Amino acid sequence: MIIWPDFGRAVHGPPRSLSAYYSDRLLTRRAAGLVLLAGLLLAAPASALAALDPVLAPLKAYLVSQGQSPGQAEALLGGQGVHFEAKLLAGMLSRKERPRDYRQFLLPESVARCRRFAQQQAPTLAAARGKSGVPPEVVVAILYIESGLGSFTGKWPVVGVLASQAVLDTPLALRRLAQVWPKKQLAYLKSPQCQERFAKRAAWARGELLGLIKIAKQQGLSPLSIKGSPAGALGMPQFMPTSLLQWGADGNQDGRVDLNHTADAIFSVANYLAAHGWRPGLDRQGQYQVVYTYNHSQAYVDTVLDLAQKIK
Numbered sequence: 001m002i003i004w005p006d007f008g009r010a011v012h013g014p015p016r017s018l019s020a021y022y023s024d025r026l027l028t029r030r031a032a033g034l035v036l037l038a039g040l041l042l043a044a045p046a047s048a049l050a051a052l053d054p055v056l057a058p059l060k061a062y063l064v065s066q067g068q069s070p071g072q073a074e075a076l077l078g079g080q081g082v083h084f085e086a087k088l089l090a091g092m093l094s095r096k097e098r099p100r101d102y103r104q105f106l107l108p109e110s111v112a113r114c115r116r117f118a119q120q121q122a123p124t125l126a127a128a129r130g131k132s133g134v135p136p137e138v139v140v141a142i143l144y145i146e147s148g149l150g151s152f153t154g155k156w157p158v159v160g161v162l163a164s165q166a167v168l169d170t171p172l173a174l175r176r177l178a179q180v181w182p183k184k185q186l187a188y189l190k191s192p193q194c195q196e197r198f199a200k201r202a203a204w205a206r207g208e209l210l211g212l213i214k215i216a217k218q219q220g221l222s223p224l225s226i227k228g229s230p231a232g233a234l235g236m237p238q239f240m241p242t243s244l245l246q247w248g249a250d251g252n253q254d255g256r257v258d259l260n261h262t263a264d265a266i267f268s269v270a271n272y273l274a275a276h277g278w279r280p281g282l283d284r285q286g287q288y289q290v291v292y293t294y295n296h297s298q299a300y301v302d303t304v305l306d307l308a309q310k311i312k
Contacts (some may be wrong), residue, residue, distance in 0.1 A: 026039040052077055055084035059166050059206075060147050066210060076213070079224040081157045086174065088156075088230055090180045092190075093198075102303035105145050112138050113309045117149050118311060121262060124251060128267045132274035137311040138287075139269045141304045142294065146238040153236060153260060154229035158212055162232045162241075165205035168198035208232055211241030219256050234261020237269045247272040 012093050034281040039138065056077045063073040076082070103259065118140050125136035137215060140149075147153050167173040174189065181189050199239050212232070216223040227233045234244060236259055244259060251263030276293045277286070284305065291301045 001192045015272055024170045025154075026116045027312060030182065043218040053083045055167055055170070055176055056082070056163055056169050058157055058172075058208075059163055061232065062166075062206060063209075068213075073298075076159060076223060077163060079159065080151065082160045082224070085161055085166070086180045087177050089164055089168070090177060090182070092152060092183050095184050099299065102296075102299050104139075104143070105303050106310065110144065111307070112146050113149070124263045124266050128251065128270040131267070132270035132278070133280045134270040135279050135308065135312075136274045138193040138273065138278075138291075139208065139266055140265040140311055141307040142269050142291075143265060144307065145300070147305060150262065150265070152236070153227070154225055154233065156230050156232075157224065158232045158234065159209070159223050160207040161228070162205050162212060165231070166202050166209055168205070168288055169195070169202040180216075205232070208241050211245050214242055215244060221257070221281050236262070236265035237272075239268065240270075241285065243272070244268070247275055 009232070052074060060070070060077055062077070064070055068076070074148040114137075118136055121134070125139060128134065128139065128174075129136055143149050164173075168177075178189055182274060212223055212226065215221075216226065221252070229238060233240055239248065239259055244257060247268060248257035248259065249264065249267035250257050251267030252261060257268065259268060270296065273290055276290050278290045279286075282290070287305055288301050291304050292298075294304075295301070
């Protein structure tokens, strides 16, 4: 579920810049109800911790303001493989998103693969339909387009990619980004329009990072062990962390939601669609409106619905 601030995600009110958090040393730490890191981070061997990237230093102050101890924040942001991903961000943010060629998902071999998956997972898909009303073919279509039914869920350390986006509203991050930004577009990087865009994305990413910390605590994992897409999306359905927390479903009833597990992924997609208005008997327009909330792309929605029809 990849809906970034740039592509239609609503951000209510002006986001507070991370520089403001960093410079304000008198912030009141919230005591109750805040997310706390599990002891897994502090138990990490010293060899697994690297020097904190200076670009990420303002984020440490923010995490402390949100309930993390200084040691926990340091362990998280100084973890192995965590650094400011300048080249990745420059590639993602310096150009408009290219229209994806969705025709590949409607090829006969793609349809055949989806049908095999649907047959193999028939009991789980039927159970998810019974609970949500969402047809199996729609769930399978989304999982295929999002991750090839789990074949490519992402190899990036999610802490690192979210932390990198979370400091986009700081001067040092912009200076580091300028070093790898396309020279012909440097004027845009310095523009108020870009700064506003980055401020929204940074505020969004900070919320997602807090969501990731909560997920790690719930599942007894180190946040540093969680891998995902270049933007931080997780598992077979490519949910962002806050989406997992809100709509993730424990399909195999093992007490945790793991979006790399097929049953949990199936139930989570069905749960999301039902929560956004999917009902039995919806016409094409109604189905379109529901799937559009998953990805704000007309081509994406049409491909999901067309592939679902072919899978039946």
